[in-house]
Amino acid sequence: MKMIRSMLALSLLTGFSTAAMAENIAVTGGTAYTKGGYGKVENATVLIADGKIQSVTAAGAVPDGYKVIDAAGKIVTVGLMVSETTLGLTEVGFSAGIDDGSVKGDTSIPLDATDGINPDSVLIPVTRIEGVTRAYTGLEGTKDMWLGQGAVIHLGNGPDLVVKRHAALGLELDEGAASSNGGSRVALWYAVRSKLDGAKTGGKDDKDDKEKKDAKPDPEKDVLARVLKGEQPLLVEADRASDIRKVIELKKAYGVKVILYGAAEAWRVADELAAAQIPVIVNPVQNLPGSFDTLGATQENAARLHKAGVKIALVGLGTDNARLMPQYAGNAVANGLPWEAAMDAMTVNPAEMFGVADSYGTLEAGKDADVVVWSGDPLELSSAPEHVLIKGEEIPLVSRQTKLAERYHPVSRAPEYKR
Amino acid sequence: MTRWKASAHRRLAGGIAVAAVAVTLAACSPEGERQPFVGIDKDPFPSTYTPLESQTTLIINANIYDGKGGEIEGGAILMEGGKIKAVGQSIAAPDGAKVIDAAGRWVTPGIIDVHSHLGVYPSPSVSSHSDGNEVGEPVTADAWVEHSNWPQDPGFWRAAAGGITALQLLPGSANLVGGRSVTLKNVPGRTGQDMKFPGAPYGMKMACGENPKRVYGSGDNNVLHRPSTRMGNVAGYRQAWADAQNYSREWKKYEADYKAGKNVLPPKRDLKLETLAGVLDGEILVHMHCYRADEMATMIDVMKEFNYQIASFQHAVEAYKIADKLAENKICGAMWADWWGFKMEAFDGIRENIPFMHEAGACAIVHSDDDLGIQRLNQEAAKALSDGQRAGVKITKAEAWQWLSLNPAKSLGIAEKTGSLEVGKDADVVLWSANPYSVYAKADVTFVDGAVTYDRHDPAKRPVSDFELGQPGEGDMK
Structure with a gap:
């Protein structure tokens, strides 16, 4: 109670x-x-x-x-956009009630992240007062490799934060996904192709009117149909160069739109990614072989991809510190990415990648006015x-954090009376 | 387990009973043959560290933060024989010295991270490498983290590229008492002992709050299902200290009796209690994972009850709520600049935690607890500094560098040797490409004991771990 x-x-x-x-x-x-x-x-x-x-x-x-x-x-x-979060879905992630960013049930593909978004999350003020005004938000875990459909949200005044539903269909194709989907990449890829093939051949468009009328609703196939028509991109997580090559093949074979995420070794496949017009979401500070998937990780990943002509976007540190994205962008610049490209990667690039460029991403007439006035260079630590x-x-x-800081500065006998 | 042992020790400690046992023992010994005195080797895994080869090096035209709060514009520093020989505005180059013109660049003491799990949770982080938490019972003071350290963790050399010259490896925070820490020079070697900071005291890791009660409370790791609450945590620490007091008394009595000429046998060694007793004797420093202000306050009382000193609270996310108490009790807070929110005890994190501690006169430390964070602790200090200044805390960049070198060195008991640019100290030094409070600054050269451990512009001076050899990305600019 x-x-x-x-x-x-x-x-x-x-x-x-x-x-x-x-x-x-x-x-x-x-x-x-x-x-x-x-x-x-x-x-x-x-x-x-x-x-x-x-x-x-x-x-x-x-x-x-x-x-x-x-x-x-x-x-x-322009207000910044973080390209991968669970904002609005995760409050306190660990041992503190449910985390709507992770699903334990069997369904995955048709899930819609907007069903769980809480505009009163304390993370939203914490994030937006650091200049982040937009985010992609979606599930980070399900029982299989499909992460449901994420959304683009704004971090302004609610109650409705959703800018675009069904902005992407998440798909994990890394070592972790292989581990929990048959224990091998061989099983993982077969399962993914089977799912896409099933949607392709069994789509409602192939059936006559009578069949269409009698068919039971199949939300999974509806989602996959949108993906196969190129209306909804796949947001694919993969790190190892060989896996990324497979993702490029997948795009070619099925004619789907792909956004690559994680992508530690993407620089090793940069020219192929550029040719295939696959944009990449990068964590610019990842430079350790955390697994055998990421042996080639380097802080120059963003710079090398950009140089090869790949469109890039960025993230911060998970969701509670998604706000650190400008610092990470600064690190990308320190490792060779042009400053202008880093700013693009936090604004206009994700707007285009996630299909919201008509309303957000630049300070052009008619766009939503997400505007940040910075004390100095947005990437610099003192700004x-x-x-x-x-x-x-x-x-x-103002956020819960700024209120706590004010309450305890200076400390007092009973801060509970101070608001 | 702990409780059973405790009762056993209490029995032994009963004055009359012990005397009776001793008499019996003496009576059993052969006439005239006195047992040899049994002492305990306190350094059974000695450091085999030797400095890398160095040459006399003079850096000139450098902007210097000395780590004690001072700053020299366009100054110079001379490193000779592994030590800092001179620091000042202008120093004449000795014959044969290598001279580096650092115009437009900065020089600082090397960064010391007091909270790292490199080597014990190394990259790649596969289950075979998961060596940081000895779960199984809440008090594992007998575990020494150096025995988990894999010196081929590539993370050490990424950290060198971020200006790290020394670091403390800690066991994880699953246990009430996790075991002994070890302090390392961040220098490559064949064995963990090759990295061990000579003469550095041992530390001991303890943990408050959510982790121990979760790990043991479910019963998966401990059939006693305790602790499962915060009060159970505190009961666990107190009983462990009480047992250690008793153990310490037994050994002291043995030593006194032996010195008095009695023919006595030593008490049985207990490796857990030995470490805890080392804390009570002031030889081992306590570094305690603790987020919440109320729990830190409780631990200050436990510290007073058992008469030991807590060197640092680790993470100390709510230190700002009791900064005055931490200052008064001379306990450092080792903190993140802005991590928060991932669990309830981190929910009250604020961006001004570090500067508010500093303002209260407490010992503030920037720490990482992370293999990526350790690579840019200067950036963490920069954020904390800026956030503090915006909140009205008066502090300079030169003063803030104490958070990265001298305060960490103090908390690890190595401040006589490193942590500031003072004549006679180890030449643990970083040459930065720009002001290190800028996001665009990189460590150009990192020196440990005057030797180059990392040089951004010289591939031959960028260590590559055994693990990375022959694999994608070997020797790449990371």
């Missing part, structure tokens, strides 16, 4: 999003990067109305009725966001 009460209190505490009507806002005087790391505009005036970007102009005038955010001497960018706007609404830079 007591536990339930305190959990309730917690969810009330985090509900400081009083979804205000989007006001007209002008962000003035900063150095804006309108397209990833490109499209630099000095002394930029960014005009925002109805939650959308209206214009970005050098020294542009501010019309009447706009609230002005002074960004003089600051850097202005921090000073203003965060998501879909045109300014987000208070």
Whole structure:
């Protein structure tokens, strides 16, 4: 009972999003990067109305009725997107109730991550006040190799955070997946091909009207049909170079769209990935042979992929520290990735990869106004966001963590009275 | 197990009973033949470390953080015979010295990570390599982590590329008492003993909170199903200390009796109690995994009850709530900059934990507990510094370097030898490509005892572990 009460209190505490009507806002005087790391505009005036970007102009005038955010001497960018998380699904992952990011039942392919997303998660304010305004979120574990259908969410005011349902179908094709699906890659790949082949030959489109009418609903085949038509990408986890080559073959054989994730040895297959137009989500700091899949891991992975012409996107440290992505991007730059490419990898690239570029990813007219004003270079450790706007609404830079820090600085006899 | 042994020892400790036993023993000995004195070798696995070959090296035009809070712009440091020979604004080059012009670059003491599982949870992290937690019973003070250390873990050399010159390997946090730690120089060798920091005292790992009660409470690892609660944890520590006190008394009595000329036999050695008694004697330092403020406060009371010193709380995610108490009791906090939230006892993590500890006058340490994190502890310090400054804590970059070298060295009992750039100390030094608080900075050269352990620009000076030979990525820029 007591536990339930305190959990309730917690969810009330985090509900400081009083979804205000989007006001007209002008962000003035900063150095804006309108397209990833490109499209630099000095002394930029960014005009925002109805939650959308209206214009970005050098020294542009501010019309009447706009609230002005002074960004003089600051850097202005698109809000960042982390390309792999369980945000909204995982609260406290370990020994603390269920984790909606992991599924124990038998079904996997048709599962829809948006069924579990909690807009009141304390991780969302913790993450967004660090400049992350979008994320791909999806299951990280099921009974088999399929991880269900993930979504792109925004981290602004709820209750509805979903930007795109069915943004991808997750598929693990690494050593871990082989281990739990027959104990061998040989069994794993047979199972994956069988599933795709089954959907291909048994699709509803092949049947006559009578058959269609009589057929039982088959949500799994519906998902796979979308994948096979190229409407929904496969988000494939693989690390070993040989596995990545198999993924390239898979894409060719089935004509599916593929986004590669993990990809520790992707640099060894960089030219083939570029030719196959497979974008890659990289953890830029991974450089240890954590398993026999990742012997070739290096911090230069991102730089080498980019140089070969592969489109890349980035992650942070898991979900609770997805917010560390800019630091990781900085490490990628320190290891040879151009700064501009690192910024692309956190904005416009994932927007394109996950099919949300029509509404997010750049500071172009008509896009959702996810705008961050940084105290300095967004990748630098000394920098921090000073203003965060998501879909045109300014987000208070407050989280459960900032409240705790204030409560205990300085320490007092009974901090419980301090709010 | 522990409880059974405890009662056995209590029986032996009863004054009259012991005297009676001793008399009986003396009576049984052959006339005139006194038993030899039995002493305990406290260093049965001695360090075989020798410094790598070095040459006299002078670094000039360097911006220097000395690790004690000082800073020299455009200064110089001279390393000779493995030691720091001089630090200052300008130093004349001795004959034959290698001179490195560090214009635009920075020099700092080597980073010391007080919390690593490299070698004991090495890469690749396959089950054959999982050697960090001796579960089975809650108190395994007899386990020595150096006996799990695989010196071919590639992680050591990635850490060298991040400026790590020394590190403490700790057993995991499954147990109430996990066993002895070992402090290493981060220098390649054929055996674990080749890496062992000469003269460094042993540490002992203990753990609060969720881990021990989960590991043992289910009964999978311990048929007694205890501890299964935090109060069970504390009962477990206290009984272990009580047993150690008793054991210590037995040995002291034996030594006194022997010195007094009595013909006595030594008590039976108990390797668990020997380590615990070493803590009570002040020879072994306690490093305790503890997240929550209330649990750290409890452990301070246990420490006072049994009259030992806790050198550090590891992780100490809620240290900011009791920073004053940690300062008063001279206990370091070894912390992450921003890890939080992965379990309940980490739920109250804040980004200002390290600077708030520093501000309270407590000993703050940046630690990793992670084979990737250990490669960029300078970045962790940079984040903590910036977060602290934004929260109004007045602290300079030069002062913050104490979190990375001198405070860790103090907590490991090696501050006389390393941790700051002072004449006579070991030449454990890093030359950085840029200000090491920048995300773009890289360690150009890492020196241990004046010898190059890693040189970013020289492939011949980038160690490759045996494991990586003949495999994809061998010798690559990692």
